[in-house]
Amino acid sequence: MTVNGAPLLEVNGLTVHHGQLRALDQVSFRVFPGEVYAVIGANGAGKSTLLRTISGLHRPTDGAIRFDGTDVTGLRPERRATAGIVMVPEGRRLFASLTLEENLQVGATYARTGEWNIERVYELFGWMRERRNQRTEQMSGGEQQSVAIGRALVANPRILLLDELSLGLAPVVVQRIYSMLPQILATGLTVVLVEQDVSQALRVASHIHCLLEGRTTLQGTPSDVTAEQVEAAYFGLAKQGDASLWPGSAPSSRGY
Amino acid sequence: MAWVSAVIQGILTGGLYALFACGLSLMFGVMKVVNLAHGDLAVVGGYVAVGVITVTHVPVLLSFLIVVPLMAILGYVLQRTVIQAALNRSILTTLLVTFGLSVVIENGLLQFINADSHSLGVGNSIVTGSFKISSQLQIGYLLLLIFAVAVVVLLGLQYFLTGSKYGRMIRAVADDQEAAQLSGIDYRHVFGIAAAIAFATVALAGIAYGMYSQFSPTTGTDTILLFAFAAVVIGGLGSLWGTLVGGIVLGVAQQIGAQINASDQLLAGYIVFLVVLVLRPQGLTARRAQT
Amino acid sequence: MSSVSETTVRSEIKGFRVARSRRNVAWTGLGALIVVVVLALFPYIVYSGTTNLMVQGFIVLTLASMWNLMAGYAGLVSVGQQGFVGLGAYFVLLLNIHNLSMFTALPIAAIGCGVAAVPLWWLVSRLRSGYFAIATWVLATTVMLVIEKFPSLGSGTGMSLPHTPNLSSTLLEADTYWIGLAVTVLALASVYLLLRGRLGLALTAIRDDEVAARSSGVRVGSARMLVFVIAGVGCGAAGALLAVSQLIVQPSAVFSVQWTAEMAFAVVIGGIGTIEGPILGTIVYMVLQQTLASYNAWYLIILGLVAILVVLVARRGLWGLADDYLHVRLFPVGYWLRTSERAARLASRRAAASPGPRSEATREGDG
Numbered sequence: 001m002t003v004n005g006a007p008l009l010e011v012n013g014l015t016v017h018h019g020q021l022r023a024l025d026q027v028s029f030r031v032f033p034g035e036v037y038a039v040i041g042a043n044g045a046g047k048s049t050l051l052r053t054i055s056g057l058h059r060p061t062d063g064a065i066r067f068d069g070t071d072v073t074g075l076r077p078e079r080r081a082t083a084g085i086v087m088v089p090e091g092r093r094l095f096a097s098l099t100l101e102e103n104l105q106v107g108a109t110y111a112r113t114g115e116w117n118i119e120r121v122y123e124l125f126g127w128m129r130e131r132r133n134q135r136t137e138q139m140s141g142g143e144q145q146s147v148a149i150g151r152a153l154v155a156n157p158r159i160l161l162l163d164e165l166s167l168g169l170a171p172v173v174v175q176r177i178y179s180m181l182p183q184i185l186a187t188g189l190t191v192v193l194v195e196q197d198v199s200q201a202l203r204v205a206s207h208i209h210c211l212l213e214g215r216t217t218l219q220g221t222p223s224d225v226t227a228e229q230v231e232a233a234y235f236g237l238a239k240q241g242d243a244s245l246w247p248g249s250a251p252s253s254r255g256y
Numbered sequence: 257m258a259w260v261s262a263v264i265q266g267i268l269t270g271g272l273y274a275l276f277a278c279g280l281s282l283m284f285g286v287m288k289v290v291n292l293a294h295g296d297l298a299v300v301g302g303y304v305a306v307g308v309i310t311v312t313h314v315p316v317l318l319s320f321l322i323v324v325p326l327m328a329i330l331g332y333v334l335q336r337t338v339i340q341a342a343l344n345r346s347i348l349t350t351l352l353v354t355f356g357l358s359v360v361i362e363n364g365l366l367q368f369i370n371a372d373s374h375s376l377g378v379g380n381s382i383v384t385g386s387f388k389i390s391s392q393l394q395i396g397y398l399l400l401l402i403f404a405v406a407v408v409v410l411l412g413l414q415y416f417l418t419g420s421k422y423g424r425m426i427r428a429v430a431d432d433q434e435a436a437q438l439s440g441i442d443y444r445h446v447f448g449i450a451a452a453i454a455f456a457t458v459a460l461a462g463i464a465y466g467m468y469s470q471f472s473p474t475t476g477t478d479t480i481l482l483f484a485f486a487a488v489v490i491g492g493l494g495s496l497w498g499t500l501v502g503g504i505v506l507g508v509a510q511q512i513g514a515q516i517n518a519s520d521q522l523l524a525g526y527i528v529f530l531v532v533l534v535l536r537p538q539g540l541t542a543r544r545a546q547t
Numbered sequence: 548m549s550s551v552s553e554t555t556v557r558s559e560i561k562g563f564r565v566a567r568s569r570r571n572v573a574w575t576g577l578g579a580l581i582v583v584v585v586l587a588l589f590p591y592i593v594y595s596g597t598t599n600l601m602v603q604g605f606i607v608l609t610l611a612s613m614w615n616l617m618a619g620y621a622g623l624v625s626v627g628q629q630g631f632v633g634l635g636a637y638f639v640l641l642l643n644i645h646n647l648s649m650f651t652a653l654p655i656a657a658i659g660c661g662v663a664a665v666p667l668w669w670l671v672s673r674l675r676s677g678y679f680a681i682a683t684w685v686l687a688t689t690v691m692l693v694i695e696k697f698p699s700l701g702s703g704t705g706m707s708l709p710h711t712p713n714l715s716s717t718l719l720e721a722d723t724y725w726i727g728l729a730v731t732v733l734a735l736a737s738v739y740l741l742l743r744g745r746l747g748l749a750l751t752a753i754r755d756d757e758v759a760a761r762s763s764g765v766r767v768g769s770a771r772m773l774v775f776v777i778a779g780v781g782c783g784a785a786g787a788l789l790a791v792s793q794l795i796v797q798p799s800a801v802f803s804v805q806w807t808a809e810m811a812f813a814v815v816i817g818g819i820g821t822i823e824g825p826i827l828g829t830i831v832y833m834v835l836q837q838t839l840a841s842y843n844a845w846y847l848i849i850l851g852l853v854a855i856l857v858v859l860v861a862r863r864g865l866w867g868l869a870d871d872y873l874h875v876r877l878f879p880v881g882y883w884l885r886t887s888e889r890a891a892r893l894a895s896r897r898a899a900a901s902p903g904p905r906s907e908a909t910r911e912g913d914g
Contacts, residue, residue: 057434081440093435095428106428109421110440155440290677292626341859347676351624352815352858359808360851363844477804482688485681523692526685533682534670 006069008033008190009054009085009159014063016046016053016214023049025214026063031159031207034185037192038205042234045211047194048090051163054192055087056080068158082110084158090167090194092148094136100147101132107151114156115187121150124183142173149177153184160184162193166200178204198230212236259515261393266511268395270487270504271403272468275461276480277487277499278410279454285494286430286450289339289350293358294458295481299473300361301327301459302466306374316376320463324456331455332448339451340444358477365473376466402464406503409457410496417496426450479522486529586728590721598724602792604833605727606785609734610810611817611825613781616738618811619820620750621774624676626807627683628782630667630690631660633802635786637694640796643708644699650712650726653787657730660783664776672772684804691802705797708790723792730784739822741777746770808847812854818866827866 007030016024024046031037039047052058054065056077064073072080081087095103104118111117122129125146131139136147145165152160166174174197181204185191195201202208202222210218210233218225218233231237276298283289291297304326305319314322334357342353386396417423429436429446436443465471465480483506491502506525513524590598610628617623638656643649671682695703712719741747749770752760761767790796809832817828832850839846857864863871 055438057437076442077434077437078440078442081438087438089435089438093432093438095431095435097427097431098424102424102427105421106424106436106441107439109425151439284677288677290680292680338855338859345859345862348618348622348624349858349862351626351677351680352811353855355626355808355811356851356855356858359812360848360855363847363851367844367848482681482685486685489678489681519696523689526689526692529685530670530682530689533674533678533685 005032007031007066008068009192010064010066011050011054012064012066014050014053014065015061016049016058017061018049023214024053024060024211027211027214027216028063029209029216029219031190031192033190034188035190035206036181036185036204037190037207037209038201039192039194039209039211040196040198040201040230040234041211041217043196044213046214047196047211048163049214050211051087051090051161051192051194055085055089055161078110081155081157082112084112084156085161086152086155086157086159087161088145088148088152088163088165090163092141092144094144094147094151096137097135099133099135100128100139103136103147103151104132104154108154111154112156112158116153116156118150118154121153124153124180125150140173141169142177145169145173145177146180149180149184157189159190159192162191164194164196166195166197174200198234202230210234259512262511262515263508264393264395265399266508267504268399268403269507269510270500270502271406272399272461272464273483273487273503273506274500275402275406275409275457275464276484277491277503278413278496279456279458279461280484281488281493281496281499282413282450282457283454284488286426287339287343287447288347289343290354291454292351292354292481293361293476294354294454294484295479296358296361296365296476297327297455298458298462298465298480299365299471299476301462302374302376302471303365303369304459305376305463305466309376316467319376320460323463324459327459328452328456331451331453334455335448335451336444340447343447358481362473362476369473371472371474373470373472374466375470376463398468402468405460405464406500409460410500413453413457413496422446422449482526482529486525490529490532583728583732587725590724595717595720598720599792600833600837602724602727602788604829605731606788606792607809607813607832608825608829609731609781609785609788610806611813611829612734612738612822613778613785614807614810615814615819615822615825616742616781617774617778619814619824620742620747620754621771622754623771623775624680625683625778626680626804626811627685627687628778628810629802629804629806630683630687631664631779631782632786632789632806633687633691633694633798634663635660635783635788636790636796636801637700637786638783639787639790640700640706640708643710646710648710648712649708649791650722653726653730653784653791656787656790657780657784660786661776661780663783664779665772667779668772668775672768672775687802687804691798695798701796701798703798705795705800707795711794723788726791727788730788734781734784735822735826737777737781742822746773750774805847808851812850814864815854816850816857816864818864818870820863821866821870824864824866828864831865 009031011030012028014024014027015022027046027050029037039050041047049058053060056072056075056079060073064071066072067080067083067085070083072083072085075083095106098106101118104121108118122132127143128146128150136144139147149162149165165177169177178200181191193201193205205222207221208218208225208230209216210230212233213236217236218229276295279297280291280294283291283294301323305316305323308314308322309316309319312322338353338357339350342350386394387400388394415423417427425436425441425446426449428439429441429443433443436446462471462480465475486506487499487502489502490505491498491500495501506528509528510521510525514521516524586601589601610632614625614628617625617628635656638659639649639652642652642655647655667686670686671679674682694700700706712722714722742750749760749765749767752763752765753767753770757767786801789801793800813828813832814825815828816831817826818824835846835850839849861868
């Protein structure tokens with residue numbers, strides 16, 4: 001547990017490149033225990049790159065990541081997972097040849113001690129127990145997403161990274177999945193999530209962070225920012241004075 | 257009658273081929289490595305057995321108890337060092353590196369031992385005899401034993417992969433390396449385990465081959481590697497039992513070829529291999545096409 | 548129309564041109580010509596032992612440049628090229644049996660191998676990397692086994708060329724040398740010119756991104772097949788040269804996988820994916836072979852170990868190291884952008900000042 005209200009996750013001046021392309025440019029933020037930190041932005045804004053870099057799958061060119069006070073920037077992904085940073089990757093990425101239960105078992109291989117185990121996941125997602133010996137390939141998108149979340153939960157993470165949960169899922173399914181969030185948070189987890197669906201993100205987030213072309217365009221809480229500000233930050237509308245480029249819109253500001 | 261004998265002989269030889277092939281299949285399935293030195297490793301196993309027997313005077317049938325663990329350790333070390341380094345670069349690099357290893361191993365054996373053939377022989381054990389079903393049909397005990405060993409090994413592998421924690425980890429890493437990392441698994445270690453298993457099985461196969469036939473430093477690439485690969489391809493990549501199916505098809509094809517013309521044994525097998533490669537590269541038992 | 552898309556770079560750099568090389572390579576061409584002329588004079592200058600050695604080098608160099616074309620540029624790693632070596636040798640034998648001079652037979656054999664490469668490509672074209680490699684090996688072994696069934700070609704033990712030219716041994720060796728030199732020069736020149744042309748561009752595109760190349764209209768399959776066939780011709784020519792220089796064709800020798808080992812290692816050590824690499828690699832190979840010749844298999848052991856080391860540590864081989872440090876490219880096949888100095892300075896200053904493309908667009912209001 002953190003002491004003195006120190007941040008659980010601290011990202012400082014993170015710059016990430018894909019070859020010559022700069023995907024993230026000097027991104028900084030802090031996440032405190034219990035928060036739901038939502039990162040939003042259009043396609044290609046760098047959201048998934050950010051999460052992948054925090055989880056260790058990608059190396060930054062510059063900047064640092066601190067977890068619970070310790071610098072983890074150079075740590076391999078599996079070490080970060082056992083330290084408590086667990087990601088539910090974009091597109092689910094379940095183990096296709098394994099059954100539902102086997103997927104959870106793999107997630108629990110190097111689990112930390114804590115409240116979450118396979119039984120608890122079965123309680124959270126009632127439908128799983130019956131179908132635990134089914135291969136996940138045959139399941140629907142929403143079911144697979146639940147399994148992916150379950151696989152992350154059984155590792156007993158301290159911070160859960162959710163990458164584009166809504167991708168490829170019907171809205172009603174997305175709602176159902178996000179409705180699980182409170183139960184997950186109740187066990188003391190902190191969540192950083194990436195979402196393309198801005199309204200969904202605003203509904204569940206305690207903090208919001210908008211990216212555009214790899215740079216931070218907005219940071220704050222949902223109650224602090226107006227819809228127009230979010231829209232401007234998301235799309236990168238022209239700054240004051242260039243109203244002619246976007247006829248009909250009021251000049252907006254970039255919040256930092 | 258000769259044909260029946262040939263078919264039975266071919267089926268049983270398939271067990272030996274499956275033993276050669278399962279390690280190759282495992283390495284490709286888990287880490288996408290085509291180990292061109294695979295055949296030479298069987299020969300190394302055979303030579304190590306010769307050395308072990310000479311030094312410890314352990315019976316031939318029990319030599320595997322020492323050789324197999326030794327080769328497993330060698331496999332882990334080689335994987336964690338050289339092969340992993342090659343994997344970090346590219347597929348082309350792994351092909352070149354394993355090819356290089358093959359050349360180094362063969363010439364190393366040629367240099368430090370000699371070019372003569374060796375045979376482990378069977379000593380005074382029971383396997384020198386054979387079942388006599390009829391005056392024209394005999395089945396050697398040794399070949400039967402090898403087939404039984406192959407089946408046991410495949411069963412063991414299947415049980416290990418489906419029912420154990422490490423087996424699950426291996427399958428997970430084979431499915432999705434990154435997702436496995438996100439679950440806390442160090443895939444390099446898992447690769448090492450898979451390589452260790454592959455080396456262990458191929459060493460066992462090498463000992464079996466040494467008892468059944470003769471080997472020399474070049475047998476690895478002359479015969480074994482292509483047989484192993486043929487068995488894998490014919491049976492279907494990614495399928496353990498497929499290697500047995502492939503081995504049997506190869507063995508039967510060879511024996512039938514030998515019946516037609518004594519010198520066409522090898523050719524028959526390769527032609528079947530080529531036919532399968534062209535018509536159905538994913539093999540006979542694979543469920544879907546290899547992309 | 549959102550201002551986010553207003554980030555297209557308007558080229559402020561004036562006065563640039565696309566050139567084929569970083570420096571003037573007319574000197575390289577002249578140098579190469581001089582080298583060839585000198586080499587052509589060798590039979591008059593040196594002992595026949597040296598020219599025989601050179602012929603061995605020519606064989607390896609031709610093979611290496613072909614393997615490099617396949618693996619370094621087209622991504623086709625073949626461990627079965629010895630099939631073409633053997634095929635080329637046996638073509639010469641076959642033609643010689645029918646009273647054709649072995650020297651005349653050589654080019655015909657090479658072309659014959661190219662023709663044979665077409666159906667063989669059909670067999671293996673759909674296979675990828677590891678599968679492809681093994682398939683080529685199986686093919687080579689199969690070809691050998693089939694040829695060994697013909698008693699007229701000597702079956703498993705092989706056969707000497709029955710109709711050798713009625714020349715003194717010195718003249719024979721000299722003629723062999725010259726034809727070997729011709730084969731090698733032709734091989735290197737062809738590879739160079741092909742890679743400088745459309746094929747080279749296509750191959751680079753395929754190597755970078757196959758899907759993108761295909762959708763840009765690059766005929767991926769045709770490009771690869773062309774490479775395979777050319778390599779077949781080249782390796783066949785090398786095999787034919789082997790037959791001519793040895794005057795005997797034995798299956799275990801001409802179909803030996805050792806040929807693949809030699810060409811692959813020469814390429815890898817010299818520098819895969821460069822034209823200069825195979826030349827350097829062949830020299831290294833020949834030096835090693837001569838130094839260690841009395842130690843049997845040693846040179847292959849060392850060659851193999853060095854090759855493994857190079858592949859893992861110095862990816863682009865010896866020539867790659869030279870290129871990195873000296874920036875030399877004797878046979879350039881790429882493209883360079885040559886801009887005027889002033890424009891280059893202006894562009895770099897601008898790039899350093901702006902924090903991002905969007906700011907640049909808004910700052911450069913005058914457009």
